[in-house]
Amino acid sequence: xxxxxxxxQVGQDLTEAKIVELHVKLGDRVKKGxxxxxxxxxxxxxxxxxxxxGVVISLPYKVDDWATVLEPLMLLGAEGEVVExxxxxxxxxxxxxxxxxAAITPHPAIAVVATAVPAASPQPALGGLRxxxxxxxxAADKGxxxxxxxxxxxxxxxxxxxITAVAAAPRSSGLALRTLQSGAGTPVVFIHGFGGDLxxxxxxxxxxxxxxxxxxxxxPGHGASKAHQVTSFDDMVxxxxxxxxxxxxxxxLVGHSVGAAVATALTARGDLDIRSLTLLSPAGxxxxxxGAYVDGFLAAQSEAALAxxxxxxxxxxxxxxxxxxxxxxxxxxxxALVPAQRAAARALFEGSTQLFSTAAALAAYHGPCTxxxxxxxxxxxxxxxxANTPPQAALHxxxxxxxLPQLEATDLVVRLIDRTLRAAG
Amino acid sequence: xxxxxxxxxxxxxxxxxxxxxxxxxxxxxxIAERGGSYKVTExxxxxxxxxxxxxxxxxxxGMIGVGVGAAIAGARPVVEILYVDFAMLGMDMIVNQAAxxxxxxxxxxxxxxxxxxxxxxxxxxxxxxxxxxxxxxYHIPGLRVVMPSTPADAKGLLxxxxxxxxxxxxxxxxxxxxxxxxxxxxEHIVEFGKGDIKRAGSDVTVVAWSNMxxxxxxxxxxxxxxxxxxxxIDPRTLVPLDRAMILNSVAKTRRCVIVQEANRRGGVASDIxxxxxxxxxxxxxxxxxxxxxxxxxxxxxxxxxxxxVPQKPGIKAAIRRALHLGPAAMAAE
Numbered sequence: 001x002x003x004x005x006x007x008x009q010v011g012q013d014l015t016e017a018k019i020v021e022l023h024v025k026l027g028d029r030v031k032k033g034x035x036x037x038x039x040x041x042x043x044x045x046x047x048x049x050x051x052x053x054g055v056v057i058s059l060p061y062k063v064d065d066w067a068t069v070l071e072p073l074m075l076l077g078a079e080g081e082v083v084e085x086x087x088x089x090x091x092x093x094x095x096x097x098x099x100x101x102a103a104i105t106p107h108p109a110i111a112v113v114a115t116a117v118p119a120a121s122p123q124p125a126l127g128g129l130r131x132x133x134x135x136x137x138x139a140a141d142k143g144x145x146x147x148x149x150x151x152x153x154x155x156x157x158x159x160x161x162x163i164t165a166v167a168a169a170p171r172s173s174g175l176a177l178r179t180l181q182s183g184a185g186t187p188v189v190f191i192h193g194f195g196g197d198l199x200x201x202x203x204x205x206x207x208x209x210x211x212x213x214x215x216x217x218x219x220p221g222h223g224a225s226k227a228h229q230v231t232s233f234d235d236m237v238x239x240x241x242x243x244x245x246x247x248x249x250x251x252x253l254v255g256h257s258v259g260a261a262v263a264t265a266l267t268a269r270g271d272l273d274i275r276s277l278t279l280l281s282p283a284g285x286x287x288x289x290x291g292a293y294v295d296g297f298l299a300a301q302s303e304a305a306l307a308x309x310x311x312x313x314x315x316x317x318x319x320x321x322x323x324x325x326x327x328x329x330x331x332x333x334x335x336a337l338v339p340a341q342r343a344a345a346r347a348l349f350e351g352s353t354q355l356f357s358t359a360a361a362l363a364a365y366h367g368p369c370t371x372x373x374x375x376x377x378x379x380x381x382x383x384x385x386x387a388n389t390p391p392q393a394a395l396h397x398x399x400x401x402x403x404l405p406q407l408e409a410t411d412l413v414v415r416l417i418d419r420t421l422r423a424a425g
Numbered sequence: 426x427x428x429x430x431x432x433x434x435x436x437x438x439x440x441x442x443x444x445x446x447x448x449x450x451x452x453x454x455x456i457a458e459r460g461g462s463y464k465v466t467e468x469x470x471x472x473x474x475x476x477x478x479x480x481x482x483x484x485x486x487g488m489i490g491v492g493v494g495a496a497i498a499g500a501r502p503v504v505e506i507l508y509v510d511f512a513m514l515g516m517d518m519i520v521n522q523a524a525x526x527x528x529x530x531x532x533x534x535x536x537x538x539x540x541x542x543x544x545x546x547x548x549x550x551x552x553x554x555x556x557x558x559x560x561x562x563y564h565i566p567g568l569r570v571v572m573p574s575t576p577a578d579a580k581g582l583l584x585x586x587x588x589x590x591x592x593x594x595x596x597x598x599x600x601x602x603x604x605x606x607x608x609x610x611x612e613h614i615v616e617f618g619k620g621d622i623k624r625a626g627s628d629v630t631v632v633a634w635s636n637m638x639x640x641x642x643x644x645x646x647x648x649x650x651x652x653x654x655x656x657x658i659d660p661r662t663l664v665p666l667d668r669a670m671i672l673n674s675v676a677k678t679r680r681c682v683i684v685q686e687a688n689r690r691g692g693v694a695s696d697i698x699x700x701x702x703x704x705x706x707x708x709x710x711x712x713x714x715x716x717x718x719x720x721x722x723x724x725x726x727x728x729x730x731x732x733x734v735p736q737k738p739g740i741k742a743a744i745r746r747a748l749h750l751g752p753a754a755m756a757a758e
């Protein structure tokens with residue numbers, strides 16, 4: 001079956017990366033770890049490595065093309081496997097040479113479906129955020145993150161009335177909630193852990209079955225929700241719960257670490273219809289946390305320092321791709337991010353102690369629940385997690401896995417999420 | 426208050442100041458016996474005699490030279506030039522002599538010279554009789570540039586001009602002479618550098634002058650029916666310019682449209698826009714819009730003449746753009 005190699009996330013909220021080198025061509029056989037391409041954003045370049053062995057059976061890009069991040073850069077498959085590539089929409093003939101975002105469907109009839117590229121705008125885009133000076137002043141004054149505001153001015157520019165409207169809206173709508181995959185049925189909401197953001201889920205979601213609606217949010221103090229500050233774990237749960245309640249439908253929750261604790265606490269809220277829980281390395285099930293990691297992670301300023309701390313997240317350091325470290329570092333180009341995460345850390349931890357517990361909430365939850373923890377978790381105590389997982393939940397303790405089971409045991413985690421979702425019906 | 430035509434208000438100003446100050450005299454083509462092509466000076470010859478109201482040959486360079494020289498010598502000449510287009514013949518006297526003299530004499534010499542003339546498109550008088558040339562004078566340090574839009578302003582500004590000591594380009598508009606408006610009884614003087622809010626509003630500031638004022642006021646009235654509140658500011662004198670009035674209004678409305686009849690390139694509107702950009706940037710919620718004439722010689726053909734200078738629909742469209750009103754609203758035009 002064909003597997004995609006995704007265009008890496010080259011920076012927070014960047015949607016496109018430029019392909020600067022391609023080291024393979026159609027039909028080439030690659031093995032795990034081969035350098036297949038180099039892509040770059042405005043800030044940095046990223047090497048793309050093959051994660052598995054296979055033959056390049058689809059390669060829609062050429063050097064200098066712009067590709068959508070976290071979409072397939074190429075597909076690997078078996079010798080002779082065929083991929084149908086739909087003809088490019090005629091609109092692309094007048095648009096600048098730019099490949100259409102591709103969506104993949106599984107074997108056997110793999111079709112890379114090209115969507116129409118919108119015709120080039122008649123006005124040359126100057127790039128950057130379009131907003132009026134008055135809107136910028138008002139946004140700074142009211143503490144509104146202007147990048148999160150939908151503009152109603154010419155060509156989507158953010159103007160004063162947009163800021164006024166956002167500032168007047170209830171605070172709970174301030175969390176970034178995005179659709180990662182559209183589909184029919186009960187939405188699955190992914191909640192990231194401390195120090196991450198919703199983009200961290202995209203590789204996992206790319207491996208899951210198509211057709212289901214997947215959403216992810218940025219926790220308060222993180223990613224695009226960084227301006228939303230909370231002073232306690234309960235505040236964080238309230239903010240997330242309010243944002244999810246606005247969706248007004250039943251949900252499956254998948255959480256990692258602090259995100260798993262938030263997911264668990266949401267079940268006790270009473271006004272959300274949570275159909276299942278999948279908890280990866282859940283926090284809140286014991287007091288211990290690696291406070292040195294939290295401090296070191298926040299303080300790191302170079303790629304080397306950040307990599308040194310992030311290696312604690314995994315059991316096998318080889319699993320920590322440099323691209324992950326670079327993406328985390330480039331997200332910090334936004335000078336507001338680390339202070340926001342630091343404030344979130346103060347709300348959640350005191351030294352090496354978690355200031356919250358979700359053990360009671362988990363014990364009271366009787367829907368389908370899967371708890372996945374790495375036996376080699378260096379951030380939280382796998383023993384505490386096991387001890388506080390109630391008997392009605394399925395506990396999976398993964399050998400040779402650290403704090404990121406979704407990275408170190410991706411296939412198993414995908415299967416366990418899928419099984420949990422199906423158990424909920 | 427009583428209603429006067431623009432030309433009657435100008436005549437009153439000249440009459441009152443000639444009666445008050447014997448050093449005021451008027452020269453120009455056909456201004457004495459014929460009373461002027463626009464009838465501004467009608468009756469003044471009979472009242473003040475040929476020594477103070479004098480016809481000249483068709484020789485603008487000479488008339489302007491006489492005026493600048495007489496002003497330096499202590500008189501208060503008013504030189505009427507039939508079309509501003511013809512003032513180009515006297516540019517050396519205006520630019521190199523009148524405008525510089527005060528500075529070059531360390532302030533001891535003054536040039537209370539007034540050039541009254543008229544410009545603007547209208548009526549198919551073609552490329553050499555239709556220009557709006559205020560930007561040329563605006564560019565020259567040392568000149569005052571006055572552009573009244575109403576009878577009251579015309580009278581008050583001309584009287585002020587005749588009581589101050591710097592060279593004044595007093596630029597009237599050929600379409601305004603017959604316009605009527607209320608003018609205060611008795612002594613009425615309008616100081617230079619004081620703009621006038623011709624219509625108060627809260628949604629958008631429109632800065633306009635001369636014949637663009639009545640046109641803008643019509644546009645504002647029509648937009649008011651749609652709930653758009655337009656503030657119309659008439660600076661009245663471009664030099665000195667009432668920056669404070671413009672900037673305060675923009676700070677309030679956060680939007681500005683500048684309407685000038687003159688062609689766009691190198692115009693006064695561009696300079697006012699740059700002032701707003703420098704001093705009120707953080708108040709702006711929309712780019713400053715300029716509605717101006719096209720960069721073409723004014724055509725003789727009446728339809729093309731109309732198309733080459735700002736008209737009401739264009740002014741309204743610019744105001745809607747400044748308010749971020751979408752194409753649907755514009756289609757209603």
